[in-house]
Amino acid sequence: MVAMTDDAGPAARLESGRALTYTSWLRSLSNPELTALFAARPDLMAPVPAGIAALAARATSKPTVLRALDQLDRFGLQVLEGLLALGDPRFSGTPEGTRREELAVALGVPCDALDAPLGQLRTTALVWDDAGLLRPIAILRDILVEPAALGPPVTALIGALPLDRLNRLAADLGLPTGYADGAPAERIGADLTRPGRIEELLAVAGDAARPVLDRMAWGPAHGSVSNAQRETSLATAVSPIDRLLALGLIIGTDDHTVALPREVALHLRDGRLFSPTEAEPPPVSGPIVDAALATRAAAGQVFTVLRSLEELLDAWTADPPGVLRNGGLGVRDLKRAAHLMDTDEAGAALLMETARAGGLIAPGSEVDGEWLPTVEYDVWRACDPARRWLWLVGAWLRSPRAAGLGRGKDARGRSRNVLGEGLDRRFAPEVRLDVLAALSSAPAGCAPDPETVSARLAWLRPRRQGAAFDELVRDTLTEAETLGLTGRFVLAPFAVTVAAEATADSFASAPSGAADSVTAARLAAELPVPLDHFLLQGDLTAVAPGPLVPALARELALAADVESTGGATVYRFSAASVRRALDAGRGAEELVELLERHSRTPLPQPLRYLVADVARQHGRLRVGTASSYLRCDDPAVLSELLSDRRATDLGLFGLAPTVVASRASRPILLDRLGELGYHPVPEAVDGSVQISHPQARRSVGRAAGSELAGPPVPGPELRMAAVRALRAGDEAETAVRHPVDTPGSEPPRSPTATTLAVLSAAARAGGRVWIGYLDSEGIASSSIVEPASVDGGYLTAYDATKAAVRRFAVHRITGVSPLDSEPAR
Structure with missing residues (x-):
């Protein structure tokens, strides 16, 4: 564990005289650098590490490193693989590190081009500085096994050979055999890595052997050869493979596999790590479309989406569809919804999944088992069109649900249902943001070809590639067109800023959008002005x-x-x-x-x-409660009804010329007379007409988020609070403890509101306060603390009087008094 978390390998000395390690490098970072680390890798602060050593252990664990690698683009990954390939000459122990100039030469780029990728690698703590050397963390060697498609170094390959094979190889290289002049493996490795030596051996191997090496030069570094560990020498070699084995230019690793040493491959590549080094993303290109027409098409689609969704949810208010056993929507209900919204089933599925992600629909109670609009739907409907659209797009961008998966079957061959299980893709939000960024990089009026967008995302997320990723990219382009983000597949001007606004912290807390939304203002200018006439x-x-x-x-x-x-x-x-x-x-x-x-x-x-x-016939009959009765000012109508054979099932009988009683209940009487064409209206006990309003049914809950969604990026205040807690915990673990005496006077007392205000201000500013505290047994005490966070009714702070991190119940704090604080690091 020490080797993993510390990446030990002395190259520099701290002021204390100890060698610099990964843990001590993390400890040397400033508070802004640690907050940037938490922003880039939010999983590192869930929960907040107890100290720097715990942070180092978590930052070098394989699951968190894999998540960080997934955020690298192709150039950043090439830079990281280059550091692994150049900084690990022995292929054992901890990578020794590489200088920036050496890396730039091997990649064939200027040093300035490395600023951005190295900055990201350092921010994410995948690479750390050690006296001018760039050192990747050791766990990366277990993940990126063959960096830059290079095999192991020659010393690692020949170190596994038996002594007799080492002696034959040394003899063919003109070197002493045995252990008289040192270890044979080290002697052979030093000779093969000597400048100019590989070129000499290539000349000895002959031109016939060169094609074999050229096929392996750019990877893969392993090839299949029968009897790869054969006994051979230059004197007995009968084939190019024999000569290459005898000279150590390829080395057998088992009976059927040979490996090309890393040094030989780099020589064949003329010292270059990649061909080519992809420092810039491929451009997004496609046909040019009239920008004005594209914008109008996008704005028209926005209007269509809002109207269609409102019509659907209003219809679901009166007649909600049922929830399937797997939590989804039935195929027939999907077809009816598509017909109602005048779209295809794919578009209907997208709008319903987006409405669910935005909290506009959710399953009703377990008894009802129906899909119903939520109370948030009423809030959404009250917003102006631009903010309603921004609400939907924000939900779509953040949702891990992929509506396009509803067209296929799961791994067990079962059909997937819209709003049901199996439609989650953890990286879906990331793909949508990347697609919008790719569209925004296209020239003005360009409708990008899907292939060029896929190529750009392949550069941006090289570790995400696969059939599922490509399908999600294509679906995202289609969904962007359906939602109105693009018109004729050209990114609309009002959608350029939507990704930044819809994923902002302020939007998450107020889904209707911020009052000063640039996107909403731009969209409102493009939408048609509502009319007051027809x-x-x-x-x-x-x-x-x-x-x-x-x-x-x-x-x-x-x-x-x-x-x-x-x-x-x-x-x-x-x-x-x-x-x-x-x-x-x-x-x-x-x-x-x-x-x-x-x-x-x-x-x-x-x-x-x-x-x-219609008005003349409407309300001539009035139904009341007697169980029940009919009243009408026109006796002829009641006479007609009494003689109507279709109404015999109602058990009607006359009480007066203008009153008829029925054995049927009032609801049954109302419905039956309406079917017969009489269209009565109900009345109250005082004779007034009762107006019926359709019941607006609403779901009490909101659809739960997906368990596949990654940890959200915490806000700046929360990240800073985590850094202060981390510093306090590290100080408690490593510093020599010198408890601080509390002031000699009585503990402070202050109102609750003042206490909360002072504690919150101290947490933001990193100051110290003196608090009075009453524990669960009623014992009063006082402490000098450095607040880290005030949340959920508890204060998390470093207690300087105890030299430890503690949690205090806010309602037990009797008072607070600010003290002069030391400046934050």
């Missing part, structure tokens, strides 16, 4: 030439049914739709006045007659 036509339809203001849209949707959508929305009036408005409490005159006020065309006579005819 066009009534003689065929009982109304045409809205654009989006209507919300209040008018709700009123028109109440009195008419949407017939078609697109650039203009067509509403159709019918007896059922008009009756729906009357049932909701709208009067006939009120409805006519609404239509006349907002229509740019005269109210057609057929529509006026329709409203009057």
Whole structure:
């Protein structure tokens, strides 16, 4: 463990005289550098390490290192592999390190080009500085086994050979045999690495052997050869392979495998580690599209997404679909949703998964087993269109759910369902952000070819490559077009800043978007202005030439049914739709006045007659509770009903000329008479009409996040608090303890609000305070502490009087007094 965490290998001395180690290098970092480390590798502070030694152990553990490697681009990975290849000549022990100039020459790039990748490697603590040497942590050699596709060094390969083979190899190289002049392996290794020696041996091997070496030069460094450990020498060699084995230019590692020594490969590569060194990402290219048309197409798609999702969730309020046993949505419900939103099943699946990620829908109670809108849906619907869209895009960018996986089957051959299990991909948020970054790097008006986007992401995330990754990239491009981030596959101008805003801490705490959102302002300028008018036509339809203001849209949707959508929305009036408005409490005159006020065309006579005819029949019958009764001012209507054979199942009988009783309950009577075409309305005990409002059903919970999601990047205040706790814990572990005496006066006393304010300020500033504390047994004491964080009702602080890190219950702190503090490191 010491070798792993310390990466021990003295090259420099600390002021104390001890050799510099990885742990001591971490301890020498400044507070801003440690906060940058926690930002780059948030898993290192979950939980906060007890000290620097614990941080070093965690930073060099294989799982956390693998996560850090996944964040490197191809050039950064090449730089890291170069450090491993050049800084480990013996292939044993700890890598010795490499100087920046030597690395630049081997990579074939200027030294300045190494600033960015080396800065990232140092920030993530994968590489550390040791007296001018760049040293990668030792665990990387177990992960990147063949850096730069190079085999082991020659000393590592010949060190495993038996003595008789070493003697034959030494004899062919013209070296003494046996142990008289030192260890044979070290003597042979020194001769093979002597300047100019490999070129001499290549001449001896002959031109016929060169193609064998050329095939292995750029990797893989291992090849298959029958009887690879044969006894051979220059005198008995009958083939190019025999001569290469006799000269040590290739070395057998088992009966069927030979390896090309690292030094030989570098000589064949003329000292270059890679061909080529990819210091710059490949460009994103594609056909040029009219930018104005692309922007209008994206803005139109934004409007379509918002309208479609609102229509779906309003429909689910009245008639929610069921939740399958696996927690998903049925195939039939998916098809119905796609038909309602006027899109294909893939687009419907994306919008529903995005709504779930944004907390707009969630399963109801276990008894109901239905997908319902949540209370947050009402908040979302009250926002302006631009912020509603930003809410959805932010949820999409942060969600690990991949809607495109719903088209296939899982490993067991079972179909995946939308909103169900098996649609999680941990790196999905990262891919979406990378795709948006790739699109933003394209020239203005460029609709990038998917192949060029995939090539750029292959450079950006070389360790993520595979069929699943490529499929997710393609799906992301399609989803960006569906959500309106792109128009004709060109990134919209208002979407350039969406990635930064939608993933910001302020957005996570307020999903509706910040008040000064640049994205929302740009999108609002592109969206059509809501209209307060429509066009009534003689065929009982109304045409809205654009989006209507919300209040008018709700009123028109109440009195008419949407017939078609697109650039203009067509509403159709019918007896059922008009009756729906009357049932909701709208009067006939009120409805006519609404239509006349907002229509740019005269109210057609057929529509006026329709409203009057429905209103004339509406409410003539009134249903009350007696169990139950009918009341009507027109005795002829009741006589007609009593003689109607279709109503015999209701058990009707007359009580008076204007009153009829029924043996059926009031709800049954209302529904049955409505089916018979009488359309009654309920009334209260005082005779007033009861207006029925549709029940807005809501889910009480929010869909849980995926367990595959990685740890979120903590905010700057939390990272700084973690650094202070880390420093305090390290001081408690390593420093000579000299407890600080508390002041001689009585412990301080202060109001709770003042206590919290002073503690929070001290935690932010890194100051010291004097607190009075009452423990669980009622014993009062006082301490001088350095607050690290105040969270969840507890104060975490370094207690200078005890020389240890402690937690204090805030409600037990009787008072606080600020003290002069030492400046933070």
